Amino acid sequence: MSNEVLDEMIGQLTGELQPVNRLAHPLRRAVFFGALAVLYVASVVLFVGVRADIADKLHDLPFLFELSIAGLVALSSGLASAWLAVPDYREQRWLLFAPLAGLFVFVLWSVLRGYVEGAYFQGVHWDHCFEDGALMGILPAALIMFMARGGATTHPLLMAGMNVLSFGALAYIGLRFTCAMDTIGHGCITHLLPFILIGVLMGAAARRLYRW
Amino acid sequence: MSQDSENQALEDDQWAHWALAAQKGDKRAYGELLHALSGYVRSYLAGSLANADWADDITQEVLLSVHKSLATYSADRPFRPWLISIIKFRRADFLRKHYNKRDHAKASLDHPDFLTSYVTNPQYSGEYKDVEKILASLPDDQRTVFQRLKLEGYTAQEVANEMGMSESAVKVSAHRTLKKIKDALGT
Numbered sequence: 001m002s003n004e005v006l007d008e009m010i011g012q013l014t015g016e017l018q019p020v021n022r023l024a025h026p027l028r029r030a031v032f033f034g035a036l037a038v039l040y041v042a043s044v045v046l047f048v049g050v051r052a053d054i055a056d057k058l059h060d061l062p063f064l065f066e067l068s069i070a071g072l073v074a075l076s077s078g079l080a081s082a083w084l085a086v087p088d089y090r091e092q093r094w095l096l097f098a099p100l101a102g103l104f105v106f107v108l109w110s111v112l113r114g115y116v117e118g119a120y121f122q123g124v125h126w127d128h129c130f131e132d133g134a135l136m137g138i139l140p141a142a143l144i145m146f147m148a149r150g151g152a153t154t155h156p157l158l159m160a161g162m163n164v165l166s167f168g169a170l171a172y173i174g175l176r177f178t179c180a181m182d183t184i185g186h187g188c189i190t191h192l193l194p195f196i197l198i199g200v201l202m203g204a205a206a207r208r209l210y211r212w
Numbered sequence: 213m214s215q216d217s218e219n220q221a222l223e224d225d226q227w228a229h230w231a232l233a234a235q236k237g238d239k240r241a242y243g244e245l246l247h248a249l250s251g252y253v254r255s256y257l258a259g260s261l262a263n264a265d266w267a268d269d270i271t272q273e274v275l276l277s278v279h280k281s282l283a284t285y286s287a288d289r290p291f292r293p294w295l296i297s298i299i300k301f302r303r304a305d306f307l308r309k310h311y312n313k314r315d316h317a318k319a320s321l322d323h324p325d326f327l328t329s330y331v332t333n334p335q336y337s338g339e340y341k342d343v344e345k346i347l348a349s350l351p352d353d354q355r356t357v358f359q360r361l362k363l364e365g366y367t368a369q370e371v372a373n374e375m376g377m378s379e380s381a382v383k384v385s386a387h388r389t390l391k392k393i394k395d396a397l398g399t
Contacts, residue, residue, distance in 0.1 A: 005272075006250055006268070006271065006272065006275075009272060009275065009276075010243060010246040010247060010250065010275065011243075013242075013246060013275065013276070013279045014239050014242050014243040014246065015239070016279075017234060017237060017239050017242050017279075018237060019235065019236050019237035020235050020282055020283040021283060022235055022283055022285075022286065022287075023283050023284045023286070025286070085284070086284050086286070086294075087281060087284060087294055087297040087298050087301070088289075088293040088294045088296070088297035089297075090286075090289060091293055151281075151284050152277070152280065152281035152284050152298075154297045154298065154300070154301035155301075212277075212280055212281065
């Protein structure tokens, strides 16, 4: 490619230039989209119906710990997604470790619970939690994808991972408020498996999903 | 602060200034920015690619990417890390596409552009021809084993399965071929 070709391209790009609205700070974007997503999931929880034993569960420390970890994963991966929408993610690499650390603790916690309480896997069968989870996850997923595609990520795979962690964890929290089945087996199959599969699909299509 | 880093900081400030003006629609500043970036991107890439044409192609991609993502540059951040992230992303993208297409494997050694496009050290180009000649002189099975194992990156197990040989026979065959090539090249 000669200099003339490059000069011509620069001339074209310069000619096409229009004033652009600078992307808001990632924190502002994350708070805005996150608040919408949380409001939506809370509404769906109320619509679907809160589990009957919620008053007891809110005094159950393991339940609260589980929700806190899921909340940490949802929040930190949402923040990481917002930062990843900027090409250099403002050089805040540590933001990527928080969701992974949260996920690690969550998995460890679930394994320990399964070991102590028993997993009680019942195999894959249709359950209303699939529908509730889909309902809870769909708008947060759309919002976070919209937020991600509004920027220009240079890490599409990481972005896909953070996105799915964020809306998956949020929907998981919602499901824990509506579903009274506390076994690890039920949680893995009906609350987590759909989001793991979505994550795999999004990972496979990440370069297309976040192309810019 | 050394003279180099001082110059770099000044350059950074200038780019940031042009980028902010470009975000407001200043075409002159934008033209200045793209011209300045094209030189920098080329030299940044030059040391990490085997082929100068690739550097030009990626430079073009980077400038397009800067154009598309101009809104993501923030005034409170230095310009260079933002730009370098885009350069690395486009370079990785370009190389992945290139190797996915197996362009390097499809190229003929006799193609006039081969030396400039695919050979990192053209002074050794004669050896490519010699290797090709030696490989051509081998029995089909031996050549296939060598190509699969040493050139295409398959494991000994995979080659053994494909060729209906034992794993150790595959390794021995590849080792003999390698020795033949070394002897022929006098290395």
